[in-house]
């Protein structure tokens with residue numbers, strides 16, 4: 001019996017539904033750190049987020065403004081394209097759709113481009129960003145815990161969290177959100193990864 005089957009059996013043994021594990025993934029209790037380049041160090045007080053593109057008025061908000069908005073906590077599974085999945089991660093932040101309401105997005109905008117420190121970008125359809133579980137988050141906890149400050153290696157001060165797509169679609173060190181009528185494939189999307197990236201359809205690479 002191979003690693004993936006043993007891992008799936010262990011999952012079932014621990015009382016999880018195996019349906020939560022997308023095809024080709026294994027679950028882990030660890031929280032691997034994955035990114036290109038160095039970990040930037042930005043303090044919460046130096047951080048800000050620019051909302052721009054097809055909006056009524058572009059806006060830059062700082063950490064205090066972001067965190068004064070209605071805050072929500074979600075518990076969710078995350079799936080990395082390198083095949084690890086982690087269950088019941090806890091995140092606290094502002095719903096993405098509340099930021100959409102804040103700037104007044106033009107109906108012609110169909111794509112969201114997340115801009116991170118050092119020029120990392122990733123593109124997602126706007127419609128997929130409007131759900132209850134899509135956050136701009138600054139706190140994290142392991143399963144069952146109370147969220148605390150998101151560490152720099154995991155994207156602090158603030159990162160995007162879009163759990164239903166592979167986790168490369170959740171930019172760490174988020175600094176800008178662009179609303180666009182045209183799609184703009186980001187870093188991994190230009191380097192062979194799928195433009196959409198649904199883990200349950202195993203959309204890992206461009207032609208999957």
Ligand SMILES: Nc1nc2c(c(=O)[nH]1)N[C@H]1C(S)=C(S)[C@@H](COP(=O)(O)O)O[C@H]1N2
Nearest residue numbers: 033034035036080116120154167168171172
């Ligand atoms: N800015 C930035 N965000 C990024 C990445 C990156 O290279 N740069 N890597 C992505 C990938 S591939 C994954 S799996 C997750 C990993 O998040 P973690 O390190 O907190 O586990 O961050 C995503 N966000």
Ligand SMILES: [Mo]
Nearest residue numbers: 080081082168
């Ligand atoms: Mo990833």
